[in-house]
Amino acid sequence: MKSIGILTLTLFLSLSVFAKETESKTFLVLFKSKELKSLNTSLKDIQSQFSSAFKTKSYSGNSELAMIISIPECEFDACFLGQFLVSLDQGEDVKLQEIAFRLIDMTANKESLENYLSAFEDSQQKKKNDKRNSIAAP
Numbered sequence: 001m002k003s004i005g006i007l008t009l010t011l012f013l014s015l016s017v018f019a020k021e022t023e024s025k026t027f028l029v030l031f032k033s034k035e036l037k038s039l040n041t042s043l044k045d046i047q048s049q050f051s052s053a054f055k056t057k058s059y060s061g062n063s064e065l066a067m068i069i070s071i072p073e074c075e076f077d078a079c080f081l082g083q084f085l086v087s088l089d090q091g092e093d094v095k096l097q098e099i100a101f102r103l104i105d106m107t108a109n110k111e112s113l114e115n116y117l118s119a120f121e122d123s124q125q126k127k128k129n130d131k132r133n134s135i136a137a138p
Helices: 002-018 033-038 043-051 078-082 110-136
Strands: 025-031 055-059 065-071 085-087 093-095 102-105
Touching: 025 033, 025 078, 043 055, 043 065, 043 085, 078 102
Parallel strands: none
Antiparallel strands: 025 065, 025 102, 055 065, 085 093
């Protein structure tokens, strides 16, 4: 009886070691400034609504307005995030996907981005090696 208890205890401990933890997800939300102006809202207003629950960063400048939302340990996707309601100044609630230009799941695209960056670095290294070989050849 004692050995069965020890066996089940070690079984549960080993299963907890191999359990896969859900990782945090990062989303990039792009906005058109003209569209936000037509709705009488701003990027900071939208960010303040998400920053109470999630870690957010906003970027504005000469290009489109962007907000990065980091959600710890979740099973969200871009479609689910798009269903979140954003309150506008007039008291109206609008889905995020209706006012956002693009919703991008950066975690899902991480592997393809890493592959692209490694291919780019390889091509840059190849160009450097070709230049060195052409200089050393004469």
